[in-house]
Amino acid sequence: MSFNIAILGASGYTGAELIRLIAGHPDMNIAALAAERKAGMEMAQVFPHLRHLDLPTLVKIDQIDFSTIDLTFCALPHVTSQQVIPNLPADMKIVDLSADFRLRDPAAYEKWYGKPHDAVELQKEAVYGLTEFYRDDIKAARFVAGTGCNAATGQYALVPLIKAGVIDLDEIVIDLKAAVSGAGRSLKENLLHAELSEGYHAYAVGGTHRHLGEFDQEFSALAGRPVQVQFTPHLIPANRGILATVYVRGEAEEIHKTLAQAYENEAFLEVLPFGEVPSTRHIRGSNFCHIGVVGDRIAGRAMVVAVLDNLTKGSSGQALQNANLMLGLPEDAGLMLAPVFP
Amino acid sequence: MSFNIAILGASGYTGAELIRLIAGHPDMNIAALAAERKAGMEMAQVFPHLRHLDLPTLVKIDQIDFSTIDLTFCALPHVTSQQVIPNLPADMKIVDLSADFRLRDPAAYEKWYGKPHDAVELQKEAVYGLTEFYRDDIKAARFVAGTGCNAATGQYALVPLIKAGVIDLDEIVIDLKAAVSGAGRSLKENLLHAELSEGYHAYAVGGTHRHLGEFDQEFSALAGRPVQVQFTPHLIPANRGILATVYVRGEAEEIHKTLAQAYENEAFLEVLPFGEVPSTRHIRGSNFCHIGVVGDRIAGRAMVVAVLDNLTKGSSGQALQNANLMLGLPEDAGLMLAPVFP
């Protein structure tokens, strides 16, 4: 059978990535596409790479008849999402890709996003969408909140280690390198090719990046006490990919073993042989996450390096993985595309 | 049912691309992978992006039991191909991706490749693998020779126009821009990132590029008289993609109409609305070819612009499309992957 899917915010990168993936999905049918400012246009005009697909014309959200829709992906900008979703049918399955419902605590939301939350009730309902760690909750959920792409990368490296108690919780440094598509299609001077190409820099330094809210929430819940990591993202001149170099204290081989066991049966998480490290070039365009562990020359210290594609495993692929679970479909349906290299 | 596939030359880019595509093919099973110098290695070591796949260990060609193989892709270097293929079973279906069997005439081969052909009989048997123009021959063929990636791009722009007689045969200029993966994984100074990134240049100028042999062969056969085009390739700092800007003499709207009609029922060839031009970014990683036509301000002159991905439609995707036909499978099986953008 085929489920009817709507995508709100179809003119952004995560919307386009959802369409790319769903185009090859055996059990989903794209029934509606919304993009407020581009309503009336064909997708071939907005994203010519989707020209070969037979897709519905872009409409405004309020033009969609949601009674025929089985599941809606919200790929809307932050803040917009918390204003739109309360007005959607209360019994429709929804996967949100924005930052609006990642933090469960209204106070934490206000701290990191600088404003009170507009939909506190929904915030309580939202299941945190890191599939591998919330699989059962997601299967049962009506409303799932996609995670931050940086937050996902860091958690794939760390969650099993915190759970197993094999690292020092007060000595975690996440030095992260992110490609530019994570910033979306917004018009900012520092995202221009002439500015970015051939140069790189740290941003949101000193513990100010919003994805820290997710790290704090998840790691503290897991540890049963407050955990604060150091986190510095850098913007790299590439289109897709996140690489997190995570500095931890613990026995490297035990850390490797812990991760290998935790992900043994996961379709999308690949733990490399001990001592090898991954590259973003080997997960591009795919839903895979590669993880490597190396011991440092200083005893008791190790590095965990995790890579994933911010638009796929970090965002739209994760969203589809969750939607599959919510609809009772095989978790990997439409997602086993091999990475594109070179 | 599932056909058993062997790939010779699996450690190069076109080999890896074949595996990426076949991994999602419903009716093919990769039964053997050969790579002489890397025999004994696992593909995960050679191409870590294929790590998630359950693939056979790399072997030498003579270790393969071809009696169980339904079709073999030869992704070997030029010259090697003409030495290896004569020793393969004479009744096995073969798709060759090298340059060795593209030219039918031994004299033409010697002219463009600077040496006599080592397998003249096979050269006669080979069907030229530009699927859309040789579909019936390919269906019946045992042995198909994949075309040059540049040659394919130029022909998609020009073949219907020459066939229909709507352009001046003596006034054709193909100015082509090729991404770097077309040069393969060979170790050459001018392919280093530090040399190539941020710079671009023309190469094989003045009518010396070997793909001219294909243009001459195909266009002359089509026209029934010698046709010589001007052809200048340029190397562009990008990984995938070919863009051919073809300058022709004729009525632009008639040219557009001719192409649109010729490709009306083709799954992979998309003719844009008149006056629009395509971009390599919109076909990356896919088997699609986008074509645009524009009239010049000078009456009677027009430009046809064609783009495709050199590793997919220009090489491994084309090879798989041909293999599908040779095995009686749907022509587009495993090939409908949407382009990866951004």
Added chain:
Amino acid sequence: MSFNIAILGASGYTGAELIRLIAGHPDMNIAALAAERKAGMEMAQVFPHLRHLDLPTLVKIDQIDFSTIDLTFCALPHVTSQQVIPNLPADMKIVDLSADFRLRDPAAYEKWYGKPHDAVELQKEAVYGLTEFYRDDIKAARFVAGTGCNAATGQYALVPLIKAGVIDLDEIVIDLKAAVSGAGRSLKENLLHAELSEGYHAYAVGGTHRHLGEFDQEFSALAGRPVQVQFTPHLIPANRGILATVYVRGEAEEIHKTLAQAYENEAFLEVLPFGEVPSTRHIRGSNFCHIGVVGDRIAGRAMVVAVLDNLTKGSSGQALQNANLMLGLPEDAGLMLAPVFP
């Protein structure tokens, strides 16, 4: 002695490039920098790469005391230039880098720019700033209009050939590849790194690019009769550089000899040995233009390939070269920086 220099529009790429070059100039002193929207800021905030220089604070144009200024560079946006310059002191030397004064004929301006010119008198006074061809006029000029960067590249390839009558005037095709900084620092979706990197395309196709106005004006004047070229620019994923592949009819060796003789004594124009072609990577960040000539396999046809850095020889370097002449300084002062490679 040292001349006092003002730069209007100092917050754009051409403004920054002027400062970079003048910083090493022995006889110029940057006395005033204007940028309307960034007035009050320090250059180190706008362009941190100039942080080491002791530069004046950015001001609004009307805050500059022009009585102390010997020469002003106008690096303002198009249209703004023709509104600002009439209000500057009528006896002050000015080099304009905008498109506003490149076309001498008000009708031609209106045709290509879609509006009547606001400063027709000044338009008449402006000397076309292609230094090598207007050297004497520029030495005597008060007001010089910088050329289009694409227009400059094409003219360096063609002017001596048209002058010498060695090519067919009706059979000229300029296929041009331009890096992205030529589009300036403007916020457009198609200039984002995620859009542009790894992809390339033709734009302003069919004879609609404004630099055609310059080609028409200059080539027709030179030939004494209307000359129309075909011109297709392409946007390439690189920051700096223009490469023009010019297809002409004529004897290749005569063409080479004509160019070599024409530029024999030029400091910045390097004609390569016959049969060699240049690369943008070898002129990056410099005021040099490299030119190569190759004969085609079709007798009587040849290609001239010219490269230059759009921000230097194509814009700010050219402007400084002209300013040197206008101030009686050595033409190459501050301009002999070697290209930056890799």
Added chain:
Amino acid sequence: MSFNIAILGASGYTGAELIRLIAGHPDMNIAALAAERKAGMEMAQVFPHLRHLDLPTLVKIDQIDFSTIDLTFCALPHVTSQQVIPNLPADMKIVDLSADFRLRDPAAYEKWYGKPHDAVELQKEAVYGLTEFYRDDIKAARFVAGTGCNAATGQYALVPLIKAGVIDLDEIVIDLKAAVSGAGRSLKENLLHAELSEGYHAYAVGGTHRHLGEFDQEFSALAGRPVQVQFTPHLIPANRGILATVYVRGEAEEIHKTLAQAYENEAFLEVLPFGEVPSTRHIRGSNFCHIGVVGDRIAGRAMVVAVLDNLTKGSSGQALQNANLMLGLPEDAGLMLAPVFP
């Protein structure tokens, strides 16, 4: 007056960068260029971007008459350097750019480079060439060893802090991001554009990178006790630039003040305002190093971020700065070129 300069290893990137810089030096004359395998060639063939310069033909080292040479730059590969330099005139000034003479202790050399040193006496004589910290020694030196480019970046961030005792010596993490030209012009698969572009990865992980030998040597000497840092380099798809994100323990504002004071009178070291971080794009092609300091949200932790151009301040620019001192010339002669942006 003008000093006669020889460059050995002129066909590599650091050799070319030396020529680029010396071309604009008021008091140096390039008298001899050696490149064993390219002897007999003109530099215009090896590095066409230097085509405009009047340079000596490449020769073999033993063809150079060193009696006329005032100072020689050795830009030879590692190991070659320690074999060649003992045979050069014992009273000639030499700046070595290889890794051969950076470590003073033969045992340390053997540990990091895996072989005994071939010129132990010279190793003792060599002055470590980090200009700002060894200025007086360098002025008096005959033989100076250039530092590793990564090692230089880390030391600019850390030396004043270790000297002032304001950070915890046992808690230093250097996460470094290096552009590809640092790997030189060697033909390796992982340096190909198609491999590297759009992807990035960590390498020499776990404390195995040779530049750690320099960190150990310099930091331990400074601290008067063994100091071991954690150091992970990453390869980034860009041509020039190194960015070191250094995680330290200490008071951020005191750290900033310490660095600002230490570099107050340095021409090439720019400490940004507290809380700002630098970008590689703003030092490209120049001899400048920009340094920023930020406090973390966790009290008592801070990040120091330093950027420089590996080919200039990290190698050839540093070498020239040292040569200036050795010859009694102004330290910044030929080195005040502004960075090239964009």
